[in-house]
Amino acid sequence: MQLKKFTLPIFDVKNLSFHVRGMDILKNISFEIFKGEYIAIIGPNGGGKTTLIRMLLGLEKPTSGEVRIYGKRLQDFKEWYKIGFVPQRASLVDENFPATVEDIVKMGRVANRGLFSKFSKKDAAFVNDAMEKMDITNLRKKMVGTLSGGQRQRVMIARALASSPEILILDEPNTGVDVASQQRFYKLLSKLNKEDNITIVFITHDIGVIADDIGRLFSINQKATICNNPKEMLSCDDMSSLYGVEAHLLHNHKHGH
């Protein structure tokens, strides 16, 4: 994929480092993410993937370095509704929480509203549209606690979509989800990227399944190795030194085609 060098990146990350009690979690990470990209982040457990995402979202403060969103420093950025976040535990909700599917998806409209404004027709349209896209309209009156892992995951993404984000960030969204649902899920993500032009960044460990679609691959293990064209694995060969197993998996998967 050609990088749009002349447009403003959504995320501009420069020399980002994160230490905890003298330990390097992330070291000197720099990258840009542009509109319309489809990026997978892989890396071993404890390699810092989740920490990186948390810093992009302002949930964690970097030890040094800087994150800019749409050109603005994190603390000055106000348009958070443009960013949809689906955390790792999304499919593992509290079963007793009093919420229907619709209640959860409606949460996606809360941050967009004015203080005294009620839930409007426009809000309802966004909610319906998000449920339609995630194919959960028929579940709208169901309690989230009664859904399967795969259904819950689609509910969480619908919540993120309801705010009409320009970028979706997902942290290992497939934790606790069966294989059939995973594949369906990747198709949905790919569709959102292609048809709705939503930028997608997600952490995953099952890179084999999605290698056909993704634009770029970030491997995070303290440092970042960025593979600009995962379809031509040669360009990513230095990745195997950092993160051998997954890169090989990807190789094998590709050779199998």
Add this chain to the structure above:
Amino acid sequence: MLEMFEYEFMQRAFIAGLFIATLASISGTFVVLKRYSLMSETLAHSALVGVAVGLVAGYNPLWIAVVVAVLSSWLIEYLRSSFSLYSDAILSIILSGSLALAVIIVSLGGAFNNSLFSYLFGSILSVSSADVITIVSFGSLSLALLLLFSRELYFITYDEEVAKTSGIKVQALNFLLVTVVAIIIALSIRVVGSLLIGALMVIPTAAALQFRVGFKETIFISLFFALFSVIFGMTLSFHFSLPSGATIVLSVILMFALSLVINKK
């Protein structure tokens, strides 16, 4: 049964009671879902310090109770966010500390008497016109704030981090919630008593959750249980001369038991 309303004190008690049932059950939904149940107990004991000061110094105990409870809620939030302490340990320390302080103040001031008893367990006889005005005015303000931010609070209750990344001012709203809860608890001690108000805040929601329905429905069921318990409890209190807090709490526990039976899997 309606002859009890011929007494002015019963009219006052009912206005105060129904208001408090509404406030306690709606705020209680957020309290329970945020796992703040123990906090309501703690704030009730802090409110007692205000009552003690009021009784000894001769000020309106309800007003001072509101002030002390609010200050205590801020102290709890500050300790929770600034020190790495277990939050239930913090609550437990402030709960017993407040009770000890209240007892010392009352003993030194020589006010250890019936009027303190009524603040511990609630009394329908003791609700004055000034109390009703305080409850209705502070209560309306609290209710307005809760309703105004109910959707944000619901989101935060569901997932604080995702709410934060959506641009919701999570810290400010958490602060607002504990402040409003502190006010509501302090207002409630006239009718329900400081030892029993925690129950009116937590149990209606705990009962409503058994029905496994959506957010709005859960709030309505909780509201219904709270209103019913207050009406039933105050009526019992009137006819059998019992402390109203005790009869209200037993009524709400009855509702909880029924909810468990009805919704048994």
